[in-house]
Amino acid sequence: MxxxxxxxxxxxxxxxxxxxxxxxxxLPVQARVKPxxxxxxxxxxxxxxxxxxxxxxxxxxxIVVPGVTQVxxxxxxxxxxxxxxxxxxxxxxxxxxxxxxxxxxxSAPAVTEVEEVVLEWLRELTGLPESWRGVxxxxxxxxxxxxxxxxxxxxxxxxxxRGGLQAEAAPLTVYSTQxxxxxxxxxxxxxxxxxxxxxLIEVDPVSYAMRAESLAAxxxxxxxxxxxxxxxxxxxxxxxxxxxxxxxxxxPLARRYGAWVHVDAAMxxxxxxxxxxxxxxxxxxxxxxxxxxxxxxxxxVLDCSLLYVADPGHLIRVMSTNPSYLRSAVDGEVTQYxxxxxPLGRRFRALKLWFHLRLDGAEAIRARLRxxxxxxxxxxxxVSSAPGWRVLAPVNLxxxxxxxxxxxxxxxxxxxxDAGALNAHTLAWADSVNAAGTAxxxxxxxxxxxxxxxxxxxxxxxxxxxxxxxxxxxQAAGSSLxxx
Amino acid sequence: MxxxxxxxxxxxxxxxxxxxxxxxxxLPVQARVKPxxxxxxxxxxxxxxxxxxxxxxxxxxxIVVPGVTQVxxxxxxxxxxxxxxxxxxxxxxxxxxxxxxxxxxxSAPAVTEVEEVVLEWLRELTGLPESWRGVxxxxxxxxxxxxxxxxxxxxxxxxxxRGGLQAEAAPLTVYSTQxxxxxxxxxxxxxxxxxxxxxLIEVDPVSYAMRAESLAAxxxxxxxxxxxxxxxxxxxxxxxxxxxxxxxxxxPLARRYGAWVHVDAAMxxxxxxxxxxxxxxxxxxxxxxxxxxxxxxxxxVLDCSLLYVADPGHLIRVMSTNPSYLRSAVDGEVTQYxxxxxPLGRRFRALKLWFHLRLDGAEAIRARLRxxxxxxxxxxxxVSSAPGWRVLAPVNLxxxxxxxxxxxxxxxxxxxxDAGALNAHTLAWADSVNAAGTAxxxxxxxxxxxxxxxxxxxxxxxxxxxxxxxxxxxQAAGSSLxxx
Numbered sequence: 022m023x024x025x026x027x028x029x030x031x032x033x034x035x036x037x038x039x040x041x042x043x044x045x046x047x048l049p050v051q052a053r054v055k056p057x058x059x060x061x062x063x064x065x066x067x068x069x070x071x072x073x074x075x076x077x078x079x080x081x082x083x084i085v086v087p088g089v090t091q092v093x094x095x096x097x098x099x100x101x102x103x104x105x106x107x108x109x110x111x112x113x114x115x116x117x118x119x120x121x122x123x124x125x126x127x128s129a130p131a132v133t134e135v136e137e138v139v140l141e142w143l144r145e146l147t148g149l150p151e152s153w154r155g156v157x158x159x160x161x162x163x164x165x166x167x168x169x170x171x172x173x174x175x176x177x178x179x180x181x182x183r184g185g186l187q188a189e190a191a192p193l194t195v196y197s198t199q200x201x202x203x204x205x206x207x208x209x210x211x212x213x214x215x216x217x218x219x220x221l222i223e224v225d226p227v228s229y230a231m232r233a234e235s236l237a238a239x240x241x242x243x244x245x246x247x248x249x250x251x252x253x254x255x256x257x258x259x260x261x262x263x264x265x266x267x268x269x270x271x272x273p274l275a276r277r278y279g280a281w282v283h284v285d286a287a288m289x290x291x292x293x294x295x296x297x298x299x300x301x302x303x304x305x306x307x308x309x310x311x312x313x314x315x316x317x318x319x320x321x322v323l324d325c326s327l328l329y330v331a332d333p334g335h336l337i338r339v340m341s342t343n344p345s346y347l348r349s350a351v352d353g354e355v356t357q358y359x360x361x362x363x364p365l366g367r368r369f370r371a372l373k374l375w376f377h378l379r380l381d382g383a384e385a386i387r388a389r390l391r392x393x394x395x396x397x398x399x400x401x402x403x404v405s406s407a408p409g410w411r412v413l414a415p416v417n418l419x420x421x422x423x424x425x426x427x428x429x430x431x432x433x434x435x436x437x438x439d440a441g442a443l444n445a446h447t448l449a450w451a452d453s454v455n456a457a458g459t460a461x462x463x464x465x466x467x468x469x470x471x472x473x474x475x476x477x478x479x480x481x482x483x484x485x486x487x488x489x490x491x492x493x494x495x496q497a498a499g500s501s502l503x504x505x
Numbered sequence: 506m507x508x509x510x511x512x513x514x515x516x517x518x519x520x521x522x523x524x525x526x527x528x529x530x531x532l533p534v535q536a537r538v539k540p541x542x543x544x545x546x547x548x549x550x551x552x553x554x555x556x557x558x559x560x561x562x563x564x565x566x567x568i569v570v571p572g573v574t575q576v577x578x579x580x581x582x583x584x585x586x587x588x589x590x591x592x593x594x595x596x597x598x599x600x601x602x603x604x605x606x607x608x609x610x611x612s613a614p615a616v617t618e619v620e621e622v623v624l625e626w627l628r629e630l631t632g633l634p635e636s637w638r639g640v641x642x643x644x645x646x647x648x649x650x651x652x653x654x655x656x657x658x659x660x661x662x663x664x665x666x667r668g669g670l671q672a673e674a675a676p677l678t679v680y681s682t683q684x685x686x687x688x689x690x691x692x693x694x695x696x697x698x699x700x701x702x703x704x705l706i707e708v709d710p711v712s713y714a715m716r717a718e719s720l721a722a723x724x725x726x727x728x729x730x731x732x733x734x735x736x737x738x739x740x741x742x743x744x745x746x747x748x749x750x751x752x753x754x755x756x757p758l759a760r761r762y763g764a765w766v767h768v769d770a771a772m773x774x775x776x777x778x779x780x781x782x783x784x785x786x787x788x789x790x791x792x793x794x795x796x797x798x799x800x801x802x803x804x805x806v807l808d809c810s811l812l813y814v815a816d817p818g819h820l821i822r823v824m825s826t827n828p829s830y831l832r833s834a835v836d837g838e839v840t841q842y843x844x845x846x847x848p849l850g851r852r853f854r855a856l857k858l859w860f861h862l863r864l865d866g867a868e869a870i871r872a873r874l875r876x877x878x879x880x881x882x883x884x885x886x887x888v889s890s891a892p893g894w895r896v897l898a899p900v901n902l903x904x905x906x907x908x909x910x911x912x913x914x915x916x917x918x919x920x921x922x923d924a925g926a927l928n929a930h931t932l933a934w935a936d937s938v939n940a941a942g943t944a945x946x947x948x949x950x951x952x953x954x955x956x957x958x959x960x961x962x963x964x965x966x967x968x969x970x971x972x973x974x975x976x977x978x979x980q981a982a983g984s985s986l987x988x989x
Contacts, residue, residue, distance in 0.1 A: 022864060024526040027591035030864075031519035034595055038602030039512035052614050056838045059618035067626035071866035074595075077859075081599060085856075088615025089605040100612065103850075105604025107511035111518055111558075113601040115565060117806050117857075118522030120589025121573040128584065130536050131572025134543035142551035159643055160848040170695055185699020186670040193671060203826035204849055211654055211824075211847070213697030215669020316850070322601050324852045340695075342687035354540045363695070363847075364644040365688055366587075366800070368808045372569075373601075375561075380506060380514075382555035 030074040037078055041086065042107065045094050046481075049458030052090045059088045095481035096460035096490060101260070101288055102393075102419070102478035104320030112376025113322050116369035123367040126355035133356050136371035139378070140327060143315075146383060147293035150306045155329040156361040157370045161287035162204035164312035164328035165254070167340070167362055169195065169208045171310065171330070172252035172281030174339045181339070186213045193251035194218045194243050196275075198231045198266065200259040202285060214251070228415055229264035231255070237274050250278040255308070257301050258289025261465055261474070262414035262422050265289070269304030276307065284311040287326070289418055291318040292394075294387055301417070318393070318419065318478045319386065321377045325370055328362070336361055393419040393478040396487045400475060403491050409498075413467055419477045422467060425450065425498040440470065447471040450494070450501040457497075460490050514558040521562055525570065526591065529578050530965075533942030536574045543572045579965035580944035580974060585744070585772055586877075586903070586962030588804030596860025597806050600853035607851040610839035617840050620855035623862070624811060627799070630867060631777035634790045639813040640845040641854045645771035646688035648796035648812035649738070651824070651846055653679065653696045655794065655814070656736035656765030658823045665823070670697045677735035678702045678727050680759075682715045682750065684743040686769060698735070712899055713748035715739070721758050734762040739792070741785050742773025745949055745958070746898035746906050749773075753788030760791065768795040771810070773902055775802040776878075778871055785901070802877070802903065802962045803870065805861045809854055812846070820845055877903040877962040880971045884959060887975050893982075897951055903961045906951060909934065909982040924954065931955040933988075934981040941981075944974050 022030075062084045092103045123132035140155035158164040174181055176193050186193075195209050199221045209219045220243070223235040240250050253275040255266045268284065275282045284305060290313020292298040305311065310330045315321035330336050341360040343352075359365050378386075397419045404410045404423050413422045424447060427438060438446060451464045451473050463474045473494075477487060506514075546568045576587045607616035624639035642648040658665055660677050670677075679693050683705045693703045704727070707719040724734050737759040739750045752768065759766045768789060774797020776782040789795065794814045799805035814820050825844040827836075843849045862870075885900045893911045908931060911922065922930060935948045935957050947958045957978075961971060 022591040022595075024523040024591065027526065027595070028519060028523035030595055031523065031598070032516055034598055034602070035512060035515035035519055038599070039508040039515065041602065042508040042511065052611070054614050056610070056614070056835050057618070059615045060622050063619070063622045065622075065625070067623075067630055067862045067867050069866055069868045071869060072863045074864065077863050081603075085599075085603065085615045085619070088618070089603065089613040090611070092606045092612075093604050100606070100608060103604070103606035105601065107506040107508065110601045110604070111506075111511070111514055114515070114518055114598045115522070115569075117589065117594045117597040117601075118518070118525065119565075119569065119573065120577050120587070120594070120806055122576045122584070122587035122807065124584060126540070127536070127574070128576075129573040130538050130540070131543045131569045134541070134572070135547070135569070138544050138547045138549075139551075141549070146551055159852075160850045162848045162850075166847060173697070180699060181694035181697070182700055184676060184701050185694070186697035187673050187676050187702075188699060189671050192668060207824070207826050207847075210665035210669070211696075213657070213665070213670035215664060215672060216666055217668050218671075322604055323606065323850055324848070340691070342691050351540050363650060363691075364646045364808070366644045366646075366807055368643075378551045379556045379561050380558065382553055383551050384553045385555060 033074065033078060037081065042093065045091050048086070048091050048094065050091050050094045050097050050461040051455045051458065052088055054088050059084055090461065093479065093481065095479055095483065095486045097479045098475045098477060098490060099461045099463045101476050102318045103316065103323060104318065104480045105322035106320035106377055106381065106480055108380035109321040109373040109377035111380065112373035115376070116372040119369060121369050123369065124359060124365050126351060126357055129369070132367065132369045132371065133358055135375055136358065137356055139371045139374045142378060143327065143374070144329065147290065148299050149311065149329055150331065153329045153331055154333045155327050156358055158326045158328050158362055159324040160326045161202070161285060161312045161314050162207065163363065164326050165204050165283060165285055166208040166211055167328060168281070168283040168310040168312065169212045169252055171336050171339050172283065173212055173214065175281055175335060176249055176251035176279070179338065191247050191249050192218050194220060194248045195252045195254065196220045196222055196236060196239060196250065196280070197254040198222050198224050198256070200224055200229050200261055200264055201254055201256050202260050202287065205254050205285065224264070229259065229262045231266040231271065233267055233270035233274065236271060240274060240278050244278055250280040252281040252283060254283045254285060257284055257286040258418055260288065261467060263289065263418040263420045264414065265301055265417055268302060268308065272304050272307035281310070282308040284308050286311055286313040288314070288317050290314065290327070291390060292418055294383070295390055315374060318390065320480055321374050325373060333361070389480070393482070396482065396484055397421055397477045399484070400477070400487055400491060407495070413472050421475045422465070422472050423475065424472045427502060444471045446501055447473060450497040453497045453501060454493055460493050517558065517562060521565065526577065529575050532570070532575050532578065534575050534578045534581050534945040535939045535942065536572055538572050543568055574945065577963065577965065579963055579967065579970045581963045582959045582961060582974060583945045583947045585960050586802045587800065587807060588802065588964045589806035590804035590861055590865065590964055592864035593805040593857040593861035595864065596857035599860070600856040603853060605853050607853065608843060608849050610835060610841055613853070616851065616853045616855065617842055619859055620842065621840055623855045623858045626862060627811065627858070628813065631774065632783050633795065633813055634815065637813045637815055638817045639811050640842055642796070642810045642812050642846055643808040644810045645686070645769060645796045645798050646691065647847065648810050649688050649767060649769055650692040650695055651812060652765070652767040652794040652796065653692045653736055655820050655823050656767065657696055657698070659765060659819060660733055660735035660763070663822065675731050675733050676702050678704060678732045679736045679738065680704045680706055680720060680723060680734065680764070681738040682706050682708050682740070684708055684713050684745055684748055685738055685740050686744050686771065689738050689769065708748070713743065713746045715750040715755065717751055717754035717758065720755060724758060724762050728762055734764040736765040736767060738767050738769060741768055741770040742902055744772065745951060747773065747902040747904045748898065749785055749901055752786060752792065756788050756791035765794070766792040768792050770795055770797040772798070772801050774798065774811070775874060776902055778867070779874055799858060802874065804964050805858050809857060817845070873964070877966070880966065880968055881905055881961045883968070884961070884971055884975060891979070897956050905959045906949070906956050907959065908956045911986060928955045930985055931957060934985040937981045937985060938977055944977050
């Protein structure tokens with residue numbers, strides 16, 4: 022395709038995207054296709070001849086749009102905000118259009134230096150320590166894996182340069198909670214620590230945050246048994262309930278054993294743009310690494326996750342490679358981001374952050390985050406004061422975890438809901454909200470019982486959307502009870 | 506930014522991209538900025554207020570374009586082709602514009618199923634075994650790491666579910682060559698094997714391919730010493746010389762010791778679209794995994810790397826997580842790509858492959874690949890027959906590794922070039938080609954001596970561009986010799 026063909030098709034695509042974004046409020050939030058339905062609409066073999074652009078564009082409407090959950094919908098309250106702000110989309114388009122290759126600084130100095138500058142902007146905006154340096158990763162899953170690899174190598178004095186983890190005498194241990202994101206257990210497994218060496222520290226029964234005294238006891242017991250505490254993963258804003266592990270209490274404990282402190286603030290990191298929310302990360306200056314995702318609540322289109330580290334020199338030593346075909350005269354003077362993560366070739370992801378911050382401006386982004394926090398507080402207030410409804414966890418951020426627990430009897434049967442019936446009730450009314458298509462929430466297990474997470478923060482979600490959701494939840498729960 | 510503001514800015518950006526692509530032949534190929542120059546043009550803090558789009562767009566011209574090496578230039582012969590075909594750029598734009606979130610099948614069925622279908626198209630196009638299944642990774646570095654993690658877990662019967670690699674009695678070993686990509690050594694280190702357990706098997710002095718008999722001896726010696734061969738990494742098309750390790754000879758050796766066979770065809774995978782090039786992967790049906798990068802020679806814009814595996818069930822067992830908030834009624838019926846790699850959240854990368862294949866068509870892509878192979882053969886022929894010039898490695902693909910080794914004396918001095926002077930001469934003339942800005946090549950060490958890699962295959966490179974390069978190389982080498 023030559024530039025003039027691209028120009029023609031590109032203009033059509035821009036109009037398609039603008040029209041699509043404008044009509045999202047009319048689409049069902051949750052995708053309704055059945056397994057195999059999308060694949061069934063596609064031919065079994067690649068086309069030998071070029072197809073006209075109009076045909077491909079038509080398939081976006083016919084196949085793709087009905088095949089995705091509309092996470093940009095104003096009444097999407099599902100897993101977590103996954104905002105793809107149109108300002109950041111422009112930056113991502115520019116990155117694709119440029120087609121730059123970043124394998125070393127030399128191959129594309131601007132890819133490296135715009136990333137350095139924008140990550141410094143965001144460091145300052147979030148109040149992270151001045152000496153920290155950041156890098157863009159695809160997701161927090163990768164960022165946390167990189168952090169746990171760095172922790173492993175610090176604990177073993179760079180065992181990777183010798184016999185690896187398999188040559189180590191005493192097992193390394195990692196500490197977190199059962200409320201940590203699934204990626205933490207995965208990173209522990211992939212980094213070779215072994216799941217038996219992951220300690221899930223007790224959480225407070227009300228706040229769901231790690232209990233510092235339980236961590237202290239676990240560290241002491243492991244050290245006494247000859248094990249080596251290598252890392253503590255602290256979650257600031259857990260996925261389930263947005264619980265905040267007490268970083269300031271945890272850090273001195275971890276330090277006593279030389280353990281790396283990694284902060285997973287994937288969701289909550291955006292809140293650090295608000296000075297009044299900085300308490301979330303109290304004590305962070307003593308940590309070793311922190312990951313957070315602008316591709317969630319902040320709204321920089323997926324994938325864009327940040328990893329900040331206190332000691333870049335250590336990270337580089339763990340990750341570096343330097344074959345001759347990548348050497349250049351400026352080595353040592355510049356940042357080589359290939360040595361800050363797993364991939365060698367890197368996409369120009371900084372461009373979407375740069376566009377996003379410049380085209381929206383920090384103040385408007387802060388205003389939107391505050392709007393969402395207020396909406397969550399409003400909903401929590403409504404739920405708390407409604408008979409039969411409960412808010413199940415502190416509303417630290419923009420997520421409300423709730424349940425409908427009717428005090429009376431089940432209509433027509435005379436029975437009070439037992440645990441099984443309550444679970445069935447919860448899943449039934451949540452599913453009916455989602456099936457109706459006008460809003461979406463996520464059922465989630467909390468203390469072994471099903472609850473519903475309402476995660477507020479889609480870019481287009483305004484108060485009337487939250488009011489409408491609250492009506493829908495009440496109607497759905499009422500209808501579910503009314504079913505025999 | 507609302508959809509109408511996006512529409513206006515988007516049309517401007519499309520024109521910008523089309524104009525930029527059209528004028529690339531007039532730009533210097535290699536970026537000329539100095540360390541810190543790009544960063545120095547950016548403000549130290551994020552903007553509080555929104556900036557007009559025109560200002561951001563102007564900065565693309567002022568700061569970004571001069572700050573990247575133009576790998577889409579028709580006379581870019583550097584590291585490797587990194588084609589960003591405009592058809593694939595459209596698909597990537599659509600992915601960003603959609604802003605879908607893929608964390609499970611349910612969150613965006615189309616992201617999963619288009620990926621499954623397109624990877625099946627490409628499996629068929631490249632002649633890989635019918636039973637294999639594929640997944641998109643960001644880069645081959647990540648794909649090879651995933652493969653070596655899968656190998657580790659197979660060799661240890663899922664040690665990750667117990668005490669990890671640190672609980673294993675006998676060390677695992679991995680086999681490759683010094684010509685393997687730097688990411689292989691990195692993956693060995695990160696996966697915890699330890700660099701001492703990576704065996705760099707001897708290569709043939711002419712073909713630079715792994716010597717099967719040396720591999721056999723190394724495997725036997727390690728097994729006899731009580732070590733456990735876990736993986737053999739076979740490179741099909743090495744970065745340095747496009748050497749092809751003899752897969753068909755290697756597989757039975759690896760199998761004898763139960764070692765995983767991973768094929769790194771990052772660059773050469775595209776050639777498998779040509780039936781006449783399938784010899785590259787002779788024997789591949791016996792391998793366990795293969796990675797190749799459509800974001801290189803094929804031309805699907807970065808990042809887009811494919812990982813195919815013979816046993817997806819094993820990969821899933823190594824990589825899976827299943828927290829309650831990600832469970833759904835269709836689990837078991839659908840593919841959950843989160844369990845095929847490291848990240849949970851996945852970008853809709855399949856869309857750019859889908860657009861690329863449909864808008865260009867397979868036949869045109871094959872014709873372009875054949876054009877590049879012919880251009881490489883033509884250049885190799887010219888170099889071989891020119892006095893003082895040598896082709897240093899077999900031209901298996903689209904890369905010619907060459908050196909100017911003047912037989913006579915250095916002009917004016919009476920001295921024949923010794924090894925040091927030959928290195929200086931090579932680097933001098935290569936640098937002068939790159940500094941002139943009309944073409945770009947990559948110096949690379951081969952057998953300890955500097956050579957120059959000419960990697961042909963930019964989408965816009967036609968025969969006259971290669972002819973022009975050959976003139977430039979001869980002029981530069983002549984001028985360098987003429988310098989006292």
